Structure formats: structure tokens, C-alpha cells
Amino acid sequence: MGKYEELFQYIERNRSRYVDWAMRLISVPSVSTYGTGLDECADLVAEMMEDVGVRAEKFSNPEGGGPIVVGTHNAEAHATLMFYNHYDVQPAEPLEKWTTPPFAPAVRGGLLYGRGAADNKGNIAARLAAVDALNNVLGEIPVNLKFFVEGGEEVGSPGLEKFAQTHRDKLFADGCVWEYGYRNKSGAPVVYFGLKGMLYVEVEASGPGKEVHSSWGAAVENPAWRLIHALSTIRRPDGRVAVEGFYDDVVYEGEELLAQVDIEDFSPPHKLLKAAQQNPLKNLLLEPTVNINGIISGYVGPGSKTIIPPSASAKLDFRLVPKQKPEKIFQSFVDHLKKNGFDDLNVKMLQAYPAARTNPSNFMPKLVTETAKEAYGIDPVAIPSGAASGPMYVVTDVLGIPCVSTGCGYYGSSVHGPDENIRINDFVANIKHIALIMLNFHRYMHLG
Amino acid sequence: MGKYEELFQYIERNRSRYVDWAMRLISVPSVSTYGTGLDECADLVAEMMEDVGVRAEKFSNPEGGGPIVVGTHNAEAHATLMFYNHYDVQPAEPLEKWTTPPFAPAVRGGLLYGRGAADNKGNIAARLAAVDALNNVLGEIPVNLKFFVEGGEEVGSPGLEKFAQTHRDKLFADGCVWEYGYRNKSGAPVVYFGLKGMLYVEVEASGPGKEVHSSWGAAVENPAWRLIHALSTIRRPDGRVAVEGFYDDVVYEGEELLAQVDIEDFSPPHKLLKAAQQNPLKNLLLEPTVNINGIISGYVGPGSKTIIPPSASAKLDFRLVPKQKPEKIFQSFVDHLKKNGFDDLNVKMLQAYPAARTNPSNFMPKLVTETAKEAYGIDPVAIPSGAASGPMYVVTDVLGIPCVSTGCGYYGSSVHGPDENIRINDFVANIKHIALIMLNFHRYMHLG
Numbered sequence: 008m009g010k011y012e013e014l015f016q017y018i019e020r021n022r023s024r025y026v027d028w029a030m031r032l033i034s035v036p037s038v039s040t041y042g043t044g045l046d047e048c049a050d051l052v053a054e055m056m057e058d059v060g061v062r063a064e065k066f067s068n069p070e071g072g073g074p075i076v077v078g079t080h081n082a083e084a085h086a087t088l089m090f091y092n093h094y095d096v097q098p099a100e101p102l103e104k105w106t107t108p109p110f111a112p113a114v115r116g117g118l119l120y121g122r123g124a125a126d127n128k129g130n131i132a133a134r135l136a137a138v139d140a141l142n143n144v145l146g147e148i149p150v151n152l153k154f155f156v157e158g159g160e161e162v163g164s165p166g167l168e169k170f171a172q173t174h175r176d177k178l179f180a181d182g183c184v185w186e187y188g189y190r191n192k193s194g195a196p197v198v199y200f201g202l203k204g205m206l207y208v209e210v211e212a213s214g215p216g217k218e219v220h221s222s223w224g225a226a227v228e229n230p231a232w233r234l235i236h237a238l239s240t241i242r243r244p245d246g247r248v249a250v251e252g253f254y255d256d257v258v259y260e261g262e263e264l265l266a267q268v269d270i271e272d273f274s275p276p277h278k279l280l281k282a283a284q285q286n287p288l289k290n291l292l293l294e295p296t297v298n299i300n301g302i303i304s305g306y307v308g309p310g311s312k313t314i315i316p317p318s319a320s321a322k323l324d325f326r327l328v329p330k331q332k333p334e335k336i337f338q339s340f341v342d343h344l345k346k347n348g349f350d351d352l353n354v355k356m357l358q359a360y361p362a363a364r365t366n367p368s369n370f371m372p373k374l375v376t377e378t379a380k381e382a383y384g385i386d387p388v389a390i391p392s393g394a395a396s397g398p399m400y401v402v403t404d405v406l407g408i409p410c411v412s413t414g415c416g417y418y419g420s421s422v423h424g425p426d427e428n429i430r431i432n433d434f435v436a437n438i439k440h441i442a443l444i445m446l447n448f449h450r451y452m453h454l455g
Numbered sequence: 456m457g458k459y460e461e462l463f464q465y466i467e468r469n470r471s472r473y474v475d476w477a478m479r480l481i482s483v484p485s486v487s488t489y490g491t492g493l494d495e496c497a498d499l500v501a502e503m504m505e506d507v508g509v510r511a512e513k514f515s516n517p518e519g520g521g522p523i524v525v526g527t528h529n530a531e532a533h534a535t536l537m538f539y540n541h542y543d544v545q546p547a548e549p550l551e552k553w554t555t556p557p558f559a560p561a562v563r564g565g566l567l568y569g570r571g572a573a574d575n576k577g578n579i580a581a582r583l584a585a586v587d588a589l590n591n592v593l594g595e596i597p598v599n600l601k602f603f604v605e606g607g608e609e610v611g612s613p614g615l616e617k618f619a620q621t622h623r624d625k626l627f628a629d630g631c632v633w634e635y636g637y638r639n640k641s642g643a644p645v646v647y648f649g650l651k652g653m654l655y656v657e658v659e660a661s662g663p664g665k666e667v668h669s670s671w672g673a674a675v676e677n678p679a680w681r682l683i684h685a686l687s688t689i690r691r692p693d694g695r696v697a698v699e700g701f702y703d704d705v706v707y708e709g710e711e712l713l714a715q716v717d718i719e720d721f722s723p724p725h726k727l728l729k730a731a732q733q734n735p736l737k738n739l740l741l742e743p744t745v746n747i748n749g750i751i752s753g754y755v756g757p758g759s760k761t762i763i764p765p766s767a768s769a770k771l772d773f774r775l776v777p778k779q780k781p782e783k784i785f786q787s788f789v790d791h792l793k794k795n796g797f798d799d800l801n802v803k804m805l806q807a808y809p810a811a812r813t814n815p816s817n818f819m820p821k822l823v824t825e826t827a828k829e830a831y832g833i834d835p836v837a838i839p840s841g842a843a844s845g846p847m848y849v850v851t852d853v854l855g856i857p858c859v860s861t862g863c864g865y866y867g868s869s870v871h872g873p874d875e876n877i878r879i880n881d882f883v884a885n886i887k888h889i890a891l892i893m894l895n896f897h898r899y900m901h902l903g
Contacts, residue, residue, distance in 0.1 A: 040758040098760055104665065162758055203670065207759045217552065218872040221772055222651065222843035224746030225694075226718075226735035231747035231769075232690060239687030242680060244796070246673075270674075287674035298672030299679035300762055301753035306770065310488040310610055311655045311805045312546055313772055313844075314748055314871055321679075322754065324669055324761050348692070357759045395670035396761075423762055424666040 011381065011443065014144045018438050021140070025438060026119060026431055028055065029132035030112040032094065033121035037073065039095035039162045045073025048094045052076050052131060052156055059138045061154060066174075070166030072159015077177060080138070080152035086449040087151040089180035091402055091410070092131045093160035096123040097423045104425035120428045125416035127186045129429045130437070131156065133415050134184075137441035150448045153180045155402075160186075163207065163358025164398040171405045181452050182371040183402045184444060185412030190433050191388060192271065192418055196379050196440070199412040200261075200372050201364030201392035202399045203295070204327030206336050207357040210234065210344075211320040218305075221313040230319040231304040237349040238321060241297060241340070246290070248297050248325075250343045256330040259293060261391025264367070268292070268388055291394045297325045322357075326396055333359035363399035363410065364392055371409040374444060374451035379413065382440035387413075413440060459829065459891065465592045466584070466886050473587075473886060474567060474879055476503060477580035478560040480542065481569035485521065487543035487610045493521025496542045500524050500579060500604055507586045509602060514622075518614030520607015525625060528586070528600035534897040535599040537628035539850055539858070540579045541608035544571040545871045552873035568876045573864035575634045577877045578885070579604065581863050582632075585889035598896045601628045603850075608634075611655060611806025612846040619853045629900050630819040631850045632892060633860030638881050639836060640719065640866055644827050644888070647860040648709075648820050649812030649840035650847045651743070652775030654784050655805040658682065658792075659768040666753075669761040678767040679752040685797040686769060689745060689788070694738070696745050696773075698791045704778040707741060709839025712815070716740075716836055739842045745773045770805075774844055781807035811847035811858065812840055819857040822892060822899035827861065830888035835861075861888065 018025075032055075037048035053063035053076050061078040068075055073095055099109035099122045107113040112121035119129070134154070141148050155178060159165050171178055190196050214230030243249050270288045290296065300323065305316030325336055337356050344352055365371060372389065379387035393412065402410045415437035421427045466473075480503075485496035501511035501524050509526040516523055521543055547557035547570045555561040560569035567577070582602070589596050603626060607613050619626055638644050662678030691697050718736045738744065748771065753764030773784055785804050792800055813819060820837065827835035841860065850858045863885035869875045 040756070040760065098754075098756060100754075100756065101666075161760075205761075207761070217869075218549075220843065220871045221746045221748055222774060222841070223739070224772070225742055225744035225774060225842060226739040229747055231750050232692075235683050235686050235747070235750075236692045238683050244680075244684045291671070291674040294673055296673035298669045298761075298763060299677055299683070299753065300669055300760060301755040301764060302679050302683075302767070303751055303755035305747065305749035306546075306548075307749040307751035307768075308488070308546060308548065311770060311772075312488065312609075312748055312871070313653075313655070313746075315746060316749060319750070320755075322759060324672070324759075326670060326673060393670070394673060395668065421665075423668045423760070 014140060014442060015439055017144045018140050018435060022431065022435050025132060025136040026114065026434065028136060029119060029124065029129045029434065032128035032131060033112040033123050034110060036110040037095050037158065038098050039072055039159050040098050045095060045158045049074040049076050049158055052094050055135055056154060059135050060142060061138060061152065066170065068159065068166040068170065070169065072157060072162060072165045074158060075170055076156040078154030080148055082148050082151050084150050084449060086452050087153055087180040088445060088448045089153040089155055089183040089408060090134050091183055092156045092186045093127050093158065094131060094156060095158045095161050096126065097161050101425065106426055117431050118428045119431055119434070120426055122427055124427050124429045125187065125420035126422045126427065129434055130186055130414045133434060133438045134441050136438045137445060140438065140442055141445060148445055150445050153178060160397065163205065163360065167398050168401050168405055171401045175406065178406055180408050182448065183408045183410040184375065185399055185410050186397065186414065187416060188412055188414035189416040189418060189420060195385050196383050196387045196413060197390060198375050198379060198387045199390050199393040200367055202362060203392060203394065203396045204331060204333055204360055204362035205396035206325040206327060206333040206359050208323050208337065208340065209320060209355045209357055210237070210323065211318060211353040213353065214316055214318050217317050218314040221315050224315055227315060229315050231316050234304065234319040234321060237344060237352055240347050241343060246296065248295065250339050252339045253336065256332065257295060257328055258330050262289065262293060264389060264391045265289060265292065268390060292390055292392055293328060295326055295328045295331055297323055299323055327362050328392065329362045329364050331362065333361055360398050361400045362392065363403040365403060365409045365411060369409045370451045370454065371411045374447060375411040375413055378443035378447055379440055382443050383436050462588060462592045462890055463887055466588050466883060470879065470883050473580060473584040474562065474882065476584060477567060477572065477577045477882070480576035480579060481560040481571050482558060484558040485543050485606065486546050487520055487607050488546050493543060493606045497522040497524050497606055500542050503583055504602060507583050508590060509586060509600065514618065516607065516614040516618065518617065520605060520610060520613045522606060523618055524604040526602030526604070528596055530596050530599050532598050532897060534900050535601055535628040536893060536896045537601040537603055537631040537856060538582050539631055540604045540634045541575050541606065542579060542604060543606045543609050544574065545609050549873065554874055565879050566876045567879055567882070568874055570875055572875050572877045573635070573868035574870045574875065577882055578634055578862045581882060581885045582889050584886045585893060588886065588890055589893060596893055598893055601626060608845065611653065611808065615846050616849050616853055619849045623854065626854055628856050630896065631856045631858040632823065633847055633858050634845065634862065635864060636860055636862035637864040637866060637868060643833050644831050644835045644861060645838060646823050646827060646835045647838050647841040648815055650810060651840060651842065651844045652779060652781055652808055652810035653844035654773040654775060654781040654807050656771050656785065656788065657768060657803040657805055658685070658771065659766060659801040661801065662764055662766050665765050666762040669763050672763055675763060677763050679764050682752065682767040682769060685792060685800055688795050689791060694744065696743065698787050700787045701784065704780065705743060705776055706778050710737065710741060712837060712839045713737065713740065716838060740838055740840055741776060743774055743776045743779060745771055747771055775810050777810045777812050779810065781809055808846050809848045810840065811851040813851060813857045813859060817857045818899045818902060819859045822895060823859040823861055826891035826895055827888055830891050831884050
């Protein structure tokens with residue numbers, strides 16, 4: 008009988024109960040973009056914390072996003088482990104692309120479907136399940152716990168930094184496990200030591216303000232043309248960002264860790280990676296970039312309609328790496344438009360936060376990767392920085408806590424897309440992993 | 456008492472009856488883009504023709520668009536006057552921009568509102584009203600009449616050319632009055648001796664096919680970027696079309712006629728004409744161009760969502776001048792994309808027809824401009840070619856009939872836009888003008 012056999016068996020026996028916890032959370036349509044269901048979901052998170060013996064406090068967030076829920080379990084230990092999560096989710100549109108409704112969680116063929124299954128409600132459930140399992144098997148948790156759960160991550164975590172600054176004592180911890188992680192196609196859990204930063208902007212070209220017959224296009228400026236010409240100047244066809252100064256502060260570190268990563272393990276599949284992308288893995292994990300999330304102008308219904316559009320707008324996200332300052336990049340972007348003759352465009356900053364990374368030699372990376380092997384039975388893949396973004400800098404830079412990310416998703420989780428899902432076996436393995444992190448935290452911390 | 460006093464008084468006395476005719480037509484939502492209400496509207500047009508003594512025949516159109524209605528009045532004269540019109544309209548979206556519903560015609564402050572008021576149902580009503588007035592005042596129409604009314608103009612007149620080719624005898628005429636015309640801000644009716652041609656294309660960049668988390672944007676090709684980079688190569692920021700060979704066949708004629716035209720008379724107002732446009736009038740009336748009618752990709756709702764869009768598409772119309780062949784321009788466009796590395800884009804041709812012009816020295820321009828002065832009490836403005844497009848080449852080139860356009864709209868008619876409207880006084884003046892064209896046709900034709 009293995010070292011953790013009793014614990015693992017308990018978790019296995021309770022898998023359907025823990026899946027129900029995830030489903031309860033998914034059932035609340037807490038879409039921060041629309042501001043719906045946030046209070047309700049915060050209350051549910053607090054209630055579920057209390058149910059496993061974690062004391063929950065709810066703080067309203069005057070800057071937007073849902074209330075922040077802080078959970079505390081005081082084990083009178085000399086080590087405190089934090090979990091960062093968020094209970095808000097991305098909008099579920101397009102709804103017609105879902106096999107079953109996004110907020111009616113459903114289990115099919117060993118998969119749990121629903122908006123938030125992977126990002127991030129499955130992870131909240133898994134972490135509370137680990138607390139439950141340790142309490143029931145050991146009768147205690149051998150480490151102090153802090154749950155730091157927000158409701159505005161998908162809209163740029165408004166107020167999170169300020170909350171951290173004004174609640175330093177309450178948020179004291181020695182190490183933090185970030186919100187998410189995925190298993191790759193080889194079955195290895197992927198562990199992230201960092202995340203990219205984010206600058207999300209909306210650019211609008213104003214036009215005639217109402218639809219004008221398109222025969223006037225020969226003489227009247229068309230806002231869609233204006234926007235297209237402006238956007239075409241900010242990124243080269245090869246993917247390189249053409250905004251002056253964009254790469255000035257970029258420092259390349261951690262490239263040696265990429266050797267153990269196989270691009271084919273990721274989703275979306277390899278075929279999407281165009282030949283033009285010389286080094287997709289480096290681009291994905293270490294390079295900053297700019298992406299178009301959406302663009303809209305004029306008539307987009309069936310067939311033909313001949314108009315000059317009233318206006319045109321696009322949403323862009325810049326993914327930033329450490330040392331790039333989002334406010335400085337935003338200013339470079341505005342200056343770039345001006346220099347290229349597009350100062351008539353209206354630019355709005357919707358999200359802005361820097362990247363974050365924890366040094367691989369810190370105890371947290373060691374703790375999380377070494378326990379992963381025991382929980383999953385396979386070596387994890389360690390990545391210096393994920394491709395995605397999140398306000399990890401609030402933990403690493405504002406609170407000064409080393410931080411590593413791991414979670415219950417997999418390469419097919421369709422995060423932010425239709426039919427978001429997790430594999431229940433991964434969910435169970437992740438509960439085991441989180442329990443082992445709690446069990447071993449104190450020892451690793453003091454090993455250094 | 457003036458020469459046409461009795462006729463004009465009869466028209467004035469019956470103005471509300473004639474406005475009712477226009478309202479009857481507007482009430483039928485005959486949107487060819489959606490294929491709705493077309494049969495119903497064709498039947499109504501035929502019924503209204505018969506009501507004024509014009510024999511109506513309805514021909515189904517196997518190539519799409521609504522049925523073609525041909526109206527014939529045989530006066531046993533040695534001169535035949537044709538009227539070309541269309542009973543289909545543009546989609547009315549965005550519906551929320553209308554003060555009253557687009558297909559519930561409404562009179563407010565001397566204006567008649569409704570989709571099709573100016574384009575083109577008001578004109579159908581005005582022409583039938585002129586027949587009614589002459590019949591009632593003179594007891595006869597001193598010219599043979601042909602009404603050539605289609606139901607697919609707004610979707611590129613599918614089948615119209617073929618119908619003309621196979622019904623040459625039925626469509627015999629000595630001159631034609633085209634569908635529309637507008638009064639400018641000085642009150643002068645604007646008369647067009649030609650129209651631009653049209654090439655309407657849809658361009659699509661395929662992407663991952665479903666939404667993918669935008670962190671992948673660092674490595675996976677984004678279809679919105681692809682489309683933007685492709686489109687940015689086909690038109691220079693100064694408005695010049697950058698497709699190789701686009702201007703090869705362009706011949707500049709009729710520029711001398713522009714001297715009498717004032718750009719400020721047009722709608723949309725002059726302020727929309729950017730300083731960059733060196734010669735807006737020449738661009739508008741004599742230059743070919745390319746316009747974006749709409750572009751759509753990814754998430755366009757409120758706030759931020761971070762995805763790579765599944766695909767991206769745009770609708771473009773090229774406005775052509777005489778001698779430019781739409782099929783050749785389409786091929787140049789496809790070749791251009793290929794040469795610039797965008798042969799993965801999917802290109803679809805939705806409409807294609809050439810430009811048309813009638814020589815100013817022909818009897819039709821003389822007839823229409825000279826009678827305009829008598830009907831409106833003000834000199835008309837004659838324009839070598841309108842900025843808009845239409846299948847006028849079917850009349851001028853396929854059937855060989857000289858053709859001039861005049862109608863009941865004005866600079867504020869908001870054609871193709873929300874709150875489309877005509878001024879009832881213009882509508883009445885146009886009925887008088889059409890009646891004078893019928894009265895004087897035979898004489899002008901034989902003068903040459």
C-alpha cells in the first residue's frame with residue numbers, strides 16, 4: 008500500500024460528490040463581461056468554503072467585477088499556502104455551438120461540460136475537495152490556508168491590485184498555487200511558473216454616423232477602410248508587432264525549459280500552426296504578441312447591401328512578457344497611430360496588467376512539480392511562462408509571494424470556447440495533487 | 456393659364472390619392488436580399504398597372520430575384536417610351552434606427568417615410584400617376600408605353616440580361632426613363648445620363664473554425680489579421696485602388712458637364728468629404744472605386760473576450776465606369792490576392808454588371824432636361840453618370856435604347872438607410888415631369 012493510498016482511495020470514492028460541487032458552481036451564470044450572477048456565485052463559493060471548514064469573508068469590489076471572497080483556515084502552522092481562483096467566466100456565446108446549454112452542466116462519456124468547467128470553477132471545486140479529503144482522512148490540514156477568489160478575472164481583474172495593497176495582512180502567505188493547468192496529449196500535467204501580461208484595447212473609427220449609400224464611397228471616407236489601414240500597420244504579416252518600442256524591454260529567459268515541451272501536446276492541434284511561424288513554441292510561451300479578438304463594421308447579414316458603414320471597431324489584446332509595462336505599451340500604440348496618420352481613431356484601454364514569473368529554483372516550482380509526479384504517476388512538464396494571461400503579478404509582485412499554476416483541465420478543454428469541458432479522471436487526479444501540495448508545503452518551504 | 460395648367464391642377468388635386476399608391480407599394484416588405492414579399496409585390500404592381508389601363512404580364516425569373524412585370528400600353532403611336540423600375544428594396548436593418556417601422560409607411564411634415572419611398576416604389580407610383588392624370592385630363596396617352604419592372608435590382612438583377620435577350624420584341628422601345636433621380640439643395644432636379652457598374656464580392660479568411668483562446672494568437676494564424684492584411688493591399692489610404700490593371704480600361708469623358716454641379720448640393724453633407732479627397736465630384740461621378748460594406752470577425756459584444764476568431768469575412772463593392780469589364784476586374788482582384796500571398800482566402804462574386812452611359816446629344820437627354828424645367832420651374836442639373844450603380848446596360852447595351860434617369864427623391868432621402876423618405880412636393884413635381892415626358896416624347900424623338 009502506497010504512502011498516500013488511503014487518501015487517494017478516499018478521493019476516488021467521493022469523485023461523484025466532488026463532481027457535483029463543480030456542477031453547482033457551473034450552474035451559476037457568473038459572466039463578468041455582462042455583470043450577471045456574480046453576487047450569487049460569490050455567496051456560493053463562500054458557502055462551499057464554510058462547508059469544508061474554511062472561514063469565508065466576502066468583500067465588495069467598488070471597481071467592478073464580483074465580490075472578492077477570502078477563505079482562511081488557520082492550522083496554527085508556521086507555513087501558509089494560498090490558492091488564487093476566480094469564479095467569473097467568459098461569455099458563452101455563440102450559444103448555438105454548444106451541444107448542451109453552457110450553464111446546465113452535463114456529464115457525457117467521462118467528461119464534464121459547462122462554461123467554467125476548466126476555467127475556473129472545476130479548479131475551485133478540486134481545491135475544496137482536497138481540503139475535504141484531508142480533513143476526513145487525516146482529521147486535519149497540516150498547513151494554514153488562504154483562498155483568494157475573485158469575480159472579475161475575465162474582465163481584467165478590476166480592483167484586485169488595490170484590494171491586495173489594502174489587505175496585505177489578510178493575504179499573507181508563503182507560496183501560492185495559481186488558478187489553472189492542463190494535461191497534455193501524453194498525459195503529463197503542465198505546470199506554469201509564470202503568465203503573460205495583458206493589454207486589451209478597443210479601437211474605433213468613426214464614420215458618417217449612419218448608413219450612407221455606398222456609391223458615396225468614391226468620395227467619402229469609409230471608417231472600415233480607415234480601421235483596416237490603421238490595423239494593418241500595427242502587425243506585420245509574419246506576426247511581428249510593428250509598434251515602435253514594443254520589444255524594447257523584452258528580456259528572453261527560460262528558453263532552456265522549452266526543450267522538454269512538445270508543441271503537438273497542445274490544443275489547438277498542430278495543423279493550425281502555419282509554416283510561417285518559425286518557432287511556435289517560443290512565440291507561444293516567451294514572445295509578446297498582438298491578437299484581434301473581433302472586428303465589426305457595417306452590413307454583415309446574408310447577401311449584399313451597399314452602404315458606407317456608420318463606424319468600425321475592433322478589439323485587440325496584446326500579450327506581454329516580463330519587463331513590458333502595459334501603460335507604456337498603450338502609449339506606444341497611441342503614438343504609433345498618431346505617427347501613421349490615424350489620430351482620428353478612438354482608442355480605449357479595457358484591461359492592462361503586467362506579466363509575472365517565479366524563478367524555477369524557488370521551493371514552489373519544486374513542490375508543485377515533484378508532487379505532480381506522485382499524483383499523476385507521470386513527470387509533469389514545467390513551463391517558464393504560460394501563453395495565457397492573468398493577474399498573477401498581484402500575487403508575485405504586489406504581495407511578493409512565489410506562485411505556480413496547476414489545475415484540472417486538459418488539451419481539449421475548449422477554454423473560452425463552446426463545449427468547454429474537463430475529463431473527470433483529470434479532475435480527480437488534480438484533487439490528489441492539490442492534497443499532496445497541502446501535505447508537503449511546510450517541508451518544501453523549510454527545505455528552501 | 457399655362458400650357459399644362461389643367462394637367463398640373465389635376466395632379467395637385469389628386470396628390471393624396473397618388474401618395475396612397477406609393478404607400479400601398481411600401482407596405483409590402485419585398486426585400487430581395489431575403490427573398491421575401493417579392494411575388495406579392497409583383498402582383499400588386501401588375502394590379503396597379505391594370506388599374507390605370509396598362510396591360511400587365513408577369514414573368515417568373517428562374518435565376519432569382521422576384522418576377523419581372525412588363526406593362527404595355529399601345530397608343531398606336533410611332534413612338535414607344537419605356538420606364539425601367541424595380542419593386543424590390545434593400546434590407547431595412549438596423550430596424551432600431553427607424554422612427555416608424557420601415558414597412559408601415561407614414562407621412563410626417565410633408566415627408567413620406569418608408570423603405571422604398573425613394574428607391575424605388577415612389578417612382579413606380581409617380582409613373583402610374585402620370586398615366587392616370589393624362590388619361591383623365593386628355594382622355595389618352597399620346598405615346599406607346601412599356602413598363603419594365605424587375606424584383607431583383609438590389610441583389611444585382613439576376614436574370615435581367617437574359618430576359619431582355621429573350622424578349623427583345625416585347626421590350627422594343629425608342630427611349631427609356633430610368634428608375635430614379637433626386638432634387639439637390641438648390642431645388643434643381645438632377646438628371647443622370649449614365650450609371651456606374653458594379654462588382655460585389657465577399658472575401659473570407661478561414662481560421663480555426665471555432666473560437667480558440669487568444670493566448671494562442673502568438674503562434675496560430677488569426678483569420679482577422681489575414682483578412683485585414685489582404686484588404687489593406689487592395690486600396691491605398693488615399694482611395695486609389697491598388698489592384699493591378701484596375702484602371703487599364705478607364706476612359707475619362709464628360710468631365711466638362713461637372714462644371715454646373717455643386718458638391719454641396721448632395722447628401723451626405725459636404726463635411727464628410729475629407730480634405731484628402733482632392734476632387735470629390737470627379738471621384739464621385741467619373742472615377743471607379745472600391746468600398747467596404749461590412750466586415751465581421753470574432754467577438755463584437757460588450758467588453759472584452761479573448762479569442763482567436765473562427766473566421767473573418769468582408770463584403771466589398773467595386774463601382775465601375777464605362778469600358779471596365781466586371782469579370783475582368785474580378786479576375787484581377789483574385790490574381791492580386793494570389794500575387795500578394797493571400798490565395799488561401801475564399802472569394803465569391805455576388806453581383807457583376809458593367810457601367811452604362813447615353814450620349815448627351817441624344818434626344819432623350821434633351822427631352823428629359825427640357826421638360827424638367829417646365830415641371831419644376833428650375834433648370835435641372837445634368838450629370839454624365841451617377842455615382843450609383845444599376846443594370847442600365849441591359850437597356851442601353853443589350854436592348855440598344857437610349858436611357859436617362861430622373862425621379863422623385865431629394866438629397867435627404869436616406870436611400871438604403873434608416874428613415875428613407877421623399878418630400879411629397881417633389882413626388883408631385885415628378886408626376887408632372889413624367890407626364891410631360893410622355894406628352895412630348897414623340898416630338899423630341901422625331902426632332903432627333
